[in-house]
Amino acid sequence: MGGKLLEVHNVYKVFPGVTALADVDFALERGEIHGLMGENGAGKSTLIKVITGVYQKDAGTIVLDGQEIHPTSPLHAEALGISTVYQEVNLLTNLSVAENLAIGRQPTGTVGIDWKTMNRRAAGILEKFDIDIDVTELLGNYSIAIQQMVAIARALELDSKLLILDEPTSSLNADEVEKLFKQMRRLKEQGHAIIFVTHFLDQVFEITDRITVLRNGKYVGEYATPSMTKLDLVSKLMGKSLDDLKNFDSISNHVETGDDANLIDVKGMEKTNYMNPFDLKVRKGDIVGLAGLLGSGRTEITNLLFGTQKPEGGELHIKGKRVNLNSPRKAIAHHLALSPEDRKQEGIISGLSVRENIVLALQVKKGWLHNISIRKQTELAEKYIGMLSIKTSGVNQPIETLSGGNQQKVILARWLATNPELLIVDEPTRGIDVGAKMEIQRLLVELSKQGMGIVFVSSEIEEVVRCSNRVYILQNRNIVGELLGEEISEQEIMVRIAAKGDRKV
Amino acid sequence: MSRKRLFQISRRDMPLVATFIVFLLLYAFGGFSYRNFMTPRVFLNLLTDNAVLGITAVGMTFVIISGGIDLSVGAVISTTAMIVAVLTKAGMNNVFVITIALLFGTTLGFLMGGMIQYFKTPPFIVTLAGMFFARGLGYVLSLGSVPITHPFYTNASSIGIRIGNGKLSMPAMALLAMILIGWFISRRTRFGRNVFAVGGNEQSAILMGLPVTQTKIAVYTFSGFCSAVAGFIYTFYTLSGYGLAAMGLEMEAIASAVIGGTLMTGGYGTILGTLLGTLIQGLIKSIIAFNGQFSVFWIKLFTGGMLLGFILLQKIFVYGTKSRRKKR
């Protein structure tokens, strides 16, 4: 038993009406990076919350370092030596880097806090991580990657035995992910144990030693990473056989429509310090994929097309007519729709019901004088709830109580309700479970067959390959290439965007 | 630290620097326009006349940095003065009187903080109820003005340190002392830094293990204490307690903090800035008083204009850091 740092046995967690964890085991060796995986709702965040004391388990044991523990709060867990770094860094952006490392236990002298000593110590701590930054600068002035590094440094300064990284890479670009992985490997060499929670398959294979998979609140198994293939892992995650997966892959056979007229035709659109001039065409029935790394200009293009960012140059023709879109309102009037990348900030409107969220953009399109009656709103909402199989207790359920995938579907419904001719979807499948991903992909293909033009942005290249009949390759805020029909393959795209190793899919 | 730092003004100090420049400009304007303006006496009177506002604003700054607001301060000042007047009139010992007067404001602040924290009710509404309560108590004690005739208070105005043709009065000393205490707490104590942490991101502060509940309650308690001190100082000027005194002072205190660079969203602010914000408001009053042509009603208009100017400046500053953040 001496080798195990953390052992979780037969843990149960029951919420009214839902058993979130049933008989779950988890074991972490010293000096390993252990991937914790599962679809949304599989119970991995519940498990993390039980280990970190956010929730109290209903049954089972948690043994840390040979001692049974009962963490009652994140603070208590931290005192026991369990530190967690979240995707949204929980530090204080309004204070300096040094203060973030020291707050609560600042060195004090005869006249209170000794800032000089504090800053010197902070610089020393970060030096161990090969981070050379001005520690007196506000934390908020640094990138998310640096902020996460500071968070990890803080966690380790607290003498944590166990570091939990909960989806740390979701908002990082490839370079930053590489930096993070470098630190993780170094910590591993020093004997630290890390639990790494992520959605990204490729990252799990790159960094972890072992993987524990949960599904529907149950323990599926623990596997040595090198012994697994990606397909193995996906089938474990989904609980589906490999045959199912192959069927799933076959939707990529996209049918070219005969209509050659351009739905939209962009020439030389640009905005200083935002996006370099680019050309782009979408025909009816096209699914046009935008492939590139984060920050390559994918989201920038969607914003320029939809008027949420005002282009400074270039021309936009919609069905042959030159138009100037400088606001989402105008774009909507021209039958465009954009499901934005940041679902929480730019998508859902919490407080409003599912019905109100669905009806919002259509109401905008209809204008001030054509109020949609509650009855019509309900009809409309029910139609899309059925069509997209949105799981909700009813049209009046507040949207913030839905799961991520269902929220995403509501946002799609909002835009489908406007009956757009061009639908722009930016990362519609991010952070949602594999089943819901599949449904959304199928829906997009279905819509394109009905003649809708679609611009599809995704970080997951296989998704782009599967759905698109044309792919633009992006690099450093430029469109650097275009692939058509048969040319589109993961390999080709990878070569074209000259991606770094960590994003291979 | 490095040499570069001495000459380079960090972007986040910009609002404070701007406030200081405006203060200097206003002071210079007064000096050029009116004889005797740039004398120690005028400057020391500036401190004396704005001591009540400044002391209150120290507490208010902490509350705003923590992400809250305290509307009760004006009422606490008036009621503290009323308590002093009524109890002194009843012949109570001065030490008891002062203790009770200070305890009233401090306790009220503590209770408001507790309610905000425990019941998660908006500070705006809770401190509004606190304002009603304090004013109400003042009215109950006496609807009219209660004079204070005790020699301790009547003689207090003669105490002070002569500087040139002016005098550093007791209220001015109290102001400087409270500013110093406020500065020390905000920069040199863990509690002070925790206030910034809570105002910056309460959730993070909780997860980082900081005593959020205690900090927030302490902030309102401290604000209550500052208002009580200000209320006590107030009796030196008026030598009376009056239920309608210090009406609207809470908004002036908020203006002091905002002009001094404190962000209403919490997490940013300095005590020195608040002092400057107070003195700028005081300068406007002095200049208009010296001028004699403008009616006193211009004070509010100028203060409003000044607020607008500073807020627009802050807006540019905040926008500046945001765009910089994106580029990194």
Add this chain to the structure above:
Amino acid sequence: MKGRQIPRIAWPLFALGLILLFNLMFTDSFFAITIKDGHLFGSLIDILRRSAPTLIMAVAMTYVIATGGIDISVGSVLAISGSIASLVVWGGNTQYLTSAGSQYYAPMLSIILIPLVASILLGAFNGVMVSFIGLQPFIATLILMTAGRGLAQLLTGGKVLNFRHAGFEFVGRGYLFGLPFPFLLALGVIVLGTAITRLTPMGLYIQAVGGNRSASNFSGVNTRLVLLFVYIFSGFAAGLSGLVMTSDITGADAGFMGLYMELDAILAVVIGGTPMEGGKYNVGGTVIGVLIIQTLTTTILTKGIPTEYTLLVKAIVVVVVLIIQSNKMREVMGKRQGKMMVKGGSAI
């Protein structure tokens, strides 16, 4: 968080009921309504009449707060409106102020329209500051609160402008259909607000902006226009409120008119169940909130309790209502009633 919950409005309604019940039991003829000269009289009618200025303000404030904003300038706007109205009554000439009591017949329309237009412009100033310049609502309206009071005092030269004007006095003192005219004006503002928010998508947009302004923008909602509207409506309501008050007291005291009224209005909105974070609103609750505050005051008056206790009682009632409404209390109540709080089923 699903499951059947007691609607938020139930608590303020309960509080109002308690105060009325108290009066029913302990105050003689509180509920008596008599008809004199074709007008209704009685404590209840008096409450309606006296609550009108705050009610008018609070209804508009509800929409402002629903967008996640706040308008603390309304007291000053009220003072400006009242000052302008009394200036107009005097034909802009304050020289004759000494002869207060003499009649002066300025055209009715100008007495009403000029202050209202000014108030709408002031509201628009707030709206522009919040929506286009992007200032925090509290700060933006603090500017006008401070400067506006000074402006009102400048307009009147710091004097209390008294007047007699039979036509204008009707606004604050008249009766129509047996009911006090100010109350009918308040009803009119409620109807106007409801019409705008229900017959157009404004109501939906107000909630959307309060819930998530950025997402509303992405959905094409003209968020700036929505914000501009709520502040203009608030300015308009404050102006109207100023007219009612000035007419009622046949004079304008720029220094004290409407002082702290913004706080009463905000208080009524919050007591009425509209959360200060915005995203939802409840105009009916606001009406009840105002009525609670006014009924309380009237009760104290009719019970012969010295007026100096009014604020104390108000403070206590506010604290009690806040505590009852708080989530903490709901949790405690919820636990008592068994499984009131059902965790959403999304964690399958």
